[in-house]
Amino acid sequence: GAVVSQHPSRVICKSGTSVKIECRSLDFQATTMFWYRQFPKQSLMLMATSNEGSKATYEQGVEKDKFLINHASLTLSTLTVTSAHPEDSSFYICSAGLAEKLFFGSGTQLSVL
């Protein structure tokens, strides 16, 4: 089946630094990718929809200047957490789809010290 690769799987950074997370569709082209965030013991919350060649669409309450999304090619979307703070510590997951078939990456655990 289709595979979505997400990297890194775990990152620890200092407060104030920026972190980039990559999401790649390995065997299909994805014009649309989704970025989710999951706090401990909670569900996934959609952050934004990443569209190839255009600006991302952010959900209400998500700071677009804080969470920069770039979808430069049909197989790669990146999420950059800028000037990270401890409250940004979370599990971030991307997904990419073919019609109604959505495939998820394995997630990135971000810990900001």
Place this chain on the structure above:
Amino acid sequence: AQSVTQLGSHVSVSEGALVLLRCNYSSSVPPYLFWYVQYPNQGLQLLLKYTTGATLVKGINGFEAEFKKSETSFHLTKPSAHMSDAAEYFCAVSGNDYKLSFGAGTTVTVRA
């Protein structure tokens, strides 16, 4: 807008017993419904989905779910639990834009 409510944050079953995970949805458009499983430190794996057609949907690992429009439900079942079924399960709903709204999740533990 769509939303999902999963009843019960934690379910404990004996190995070989029935697994029943409850999910009710709210949607202003015909819903697409999904069940996902998440193992520790991993992403989500699709168990099954309902888009159109037959209301009883069979998925992987022996799971199935039935879409009941009158009850706005999409409960997940498995006749006989296995130790490997221990995981977190999420119900999700979307419209035809495939932007998923997830439930809070249900943790399943299986007792030997």
